[in-house]
Amino acid sequence: MRKSNALYKNQGIHVITAIFTVEQGVTKVLLVKRKNEPYKGDWILTGGALYNNEDLETGALREIEEKSGIKNIDIEQFKSFGRVDRSPVMRMVAVAYIGIIDSSRVKILRETTNTTNADWFPIDKIPGLGFDHEEILNEALKYLQSKIITTDILKSLFPNGFTLPEIQKTYEAILNKKIDRRNFRKKLLSLDLIEDTLETRKFEGKKPAKLYKFKSTIKNKNVF
Amino acid sequence: MRKSNALYKNQGIHVITAIFTVEQGVTKVLLVKRKNEPYKGDWILTGGALYNNEDLETGALREIEEKSGIKNIDIEQFKSFGRVDRSPVMRMVAVAYIGIIDSSRVKILRETTNTTNADWFPIDKIPGLGFDHEEILNEALKYLQSKIITTDILKSLFPNGFTLPEIQKTYEAILNKKIDRRNFRKKLLSLDLIEDTLETRKFEGKKPAKLYKFKSTIKNKNVF
């Protein structure tokens, strides 16, 4: 039977999530510091080994909570990673997810059973990461950038709505480029993703800005 | 250690590929018939268990060759599947790929060590599939449709070039819709993906059509 075959023995699955946030126009990702070998003392993305009794997404969410205390976030699978030597301990394939949350609304656990620290790192100031997590993080960012234009993936960054200047700054942070204000507004409003609340909120100006929120329904597009 | 923990024991990785072709305007996928339990006698996509000494893509290619005889094709990872009960034998997570080839240029093995048959099935006439392969196939088709417009993913369908009427029929088969001939040509030519050879070839008409081929370089696009 299979278990006796060395070709298949001792395989496992990692579920890894790159959790992003944007603070004052700076895109950051949550990293945790490993307490144990391998890669003891290195920073890595939240994640760990999948249990037999849980689906992939369930496992990813459990790992996020175990390593950071963050519960119940929306995550989206984007790619799997399986280089033979990506883990030095045994053969592990990683199924990777991204999540995006408002960091000011969660309290992260600094220390847990398997980690000695946790923090938000600006994406242009990432330390060397354990395992293949630098590669995973790079792909995660690319995926995030490709999705923010036409989806409501930023929804959970703004649980209490957002003003247009505010969300534009977020777009600019994630895409790492400036966008014309008038064109940005026209585009975002035309996508049918967001709607006006009747409230206003102050952001950077003295004049209060209109408050918007993402609609509950999603819409996709085709080319032909 | 890990191996003694029932939460992690006996996990494995499937590498599964949905191989598509288009024959006379009909999109088809390669299925193989299982020789053994579980799902003995059921049709499934090509694939199987990943070895410890191979990367994901290598394993997917080996499985394709073992189950169909097809060698060295281009494949692209699109999603992973990990429902707890997706395999009745042990906990398996599937990393899924798509491939697309010209079926007339390969000879598929009907019977192998683990399969009793292999054949191309039109995508609207798929029998019930073993494991979660119906779900994987559905996602594979969606992925393929999302990619053909702006990439050269069809390249390997036309190793000897193609005429515009010919490739348009392929687009229509995969997207399952009619496209205006003049607009299709303008768009495809404008994408800078294909180039004129100086030859012609007959397709459906009596008048020979110009022969094109995909360029070797790829180009992608952004929104903002």
Add this chain to the structure above:
DNA sequence: ACAAAAGTGTTGACTTTACACCCATGG
């Protein structure tokens, strides 16, 4: 009253869509 950000419209360039006629070849 002024500083600072919020809010708004128009024009030209480009892209997309819809649509009809001539061309080359085989029979």
Add this chain to the structure above:
DNA sequence: CCATGGGTGTAAAGTCAACACTTTTGT
């Protein structure tokens, strides 16, 4: 000579990119 699919152009609508001035508020 005619039937069949191959090949082409144009106009109208829509989208995208560039650009400057007015409004609201706090101080």
